[in-house]
Amino acid sequence: MSALVRLTDVTKVYQGGLTGALNGVSLTVEKGEFTAIMGPSGSGKSTLLNLVAGLDWPTSGRVAVGGTDLGTLGEAGLARFRRNHIGFVFQFFYLLPNLTALENVLLPAQLKGTVATARARELFEQLGIDDVADRYPARLSGGQQQRVAIARALINQPTLLLADEPTGALDTHSGAHVMDLLVQLQRAGQTVLLVTHDAKLATRHAARVISVRDGKIVDDATLDTAERAAPEVLRVRSEEVSR
Ligand SMILES: Nc1ncnc2c1ncn2[C@@H]1O[C@H](COP(=O)(O)OP(=O)(O)OP(=O)(O)O)[C@@H](O)[C@H]1O
Numbered sequence: 001m002s003a004l005v006r007l008t009d010v011t012k013v014y015q016g017g018l019t020g021a022l023n024g025v026s027l028t029v030e031k032g033e034f035t036a037i038m039g040p041s042g043s044g045k046s047t048l049l050n051l052v053a054g055l056d057w058p059t060s061g062r063v064a065v066g067g068t069d070l071g072t073l074g075e076a077g078l079a080r081f082r083r084n085h086i087g088f089v090f091q092f093f094y095l096l097p098n099l100t101a102l103e104n105v106l107l108p109a110q111l112k113g114t115v116a117t118a119r120a121r122e123l124f125e126q127l128g129i130d131d132v133a134d135r136y137p138a139r140l141s142g143g144q145q146q147r148v149a150i151a152r153a154l155i156n157q158p159t160l161l162l163a164d165e166p167t168g169a170l171d172t173h174s175g176a177h178v179m180d181l182l183v184q185l186q187r188a189g190q191t192v193l194l195v196t197h198d199a200k201l202a203t204r205h206a207a208r209v210i211s212v213r214d215g216k217i218v219d220d221a222t223l224d225t226a227e228r229a230a231p232e233v234l235r236v237r238s239e240e241v242s243r
């Protein structure tokens with residue numbers, strides 16, 4: 001089976017950076033997987049996710065999604081790729097304050113030239129936020145805003161759902177709810193790639209946990225059900241890694 005995401009020897013050195021934010025990372029993600037990328041602050045998690053999203057280019061190496069080498073796409077091609085294939089959820093939601101929740105969710109579809117009101121309504125229902133569709137973001141809780149942001153990420157039926165610390169700005173309860181929703185989406189067939197520095201969250205929800213440190217993959221663990229119920233082993237390992 002060909003991988004949905006394939007990184008081959010990817011290095012990213014930011015301008016002015018003394019060392020690489022990513023150093024020779026190779027990685028594949030299969031369709032339908034729920035993968036967590038874990039690691040301490042500054043280890044390169046967001047850099048990795050941004051490269052997969054086509055938000056940035058690697059300094060060297062190759063990033064391919066669905067068999068397309070993103071390095072062969074120019075600015076316009078990358079923008080089209082993102083619109084058609086990537087849903088991105090951020091830590092701080094980034095909803096547009098002057099649009100209602102529903103208008104925020106419809107925006108990516110409009111940019112693509114499609115009308116998706118029925119699908120948006122479905123997503124609001126599925127994510128348990130149909131009562132807030134006509135409210136402005138300022139009148140929503142953090143958990144509600146993040147669910148709106150997830151609906152917005154899903155409106156164009158992306159091949160890949162990417163989430164960078166999606167629970168980082170939420171209280172424990174709302175965070176757990178958002179994680180449960182991501183798991184439900186994966187069970188329904190959505191490929192999910194999640195970045196978190198929270199080992200507990202990663203091991204509880206993801207079947208595969210990739211640990212990154214200093215821009216390198218230092219562990220790549222596929223957890224069976226028993227390990228996920230008692231993930232102490234991995235937690236110990238990840239603590240060793242972040243020391
Ligand atoms: N736009 C940028 N320009 C220059 N350096 C950057 C840029 N973005 C990230 N870096 C650097 O690259 C390294 C990796 O950063 P990255 O944001 O990928 O880490 P992270 O694992 O997501 O951290 P955190 O958990 O704090 O979000 C860090 O040393 C960071 O300072």
Ligand SMILES: [Mg+2]
Pocket residue numbers: 045046047164
């Ligand atoms: Mg980050």
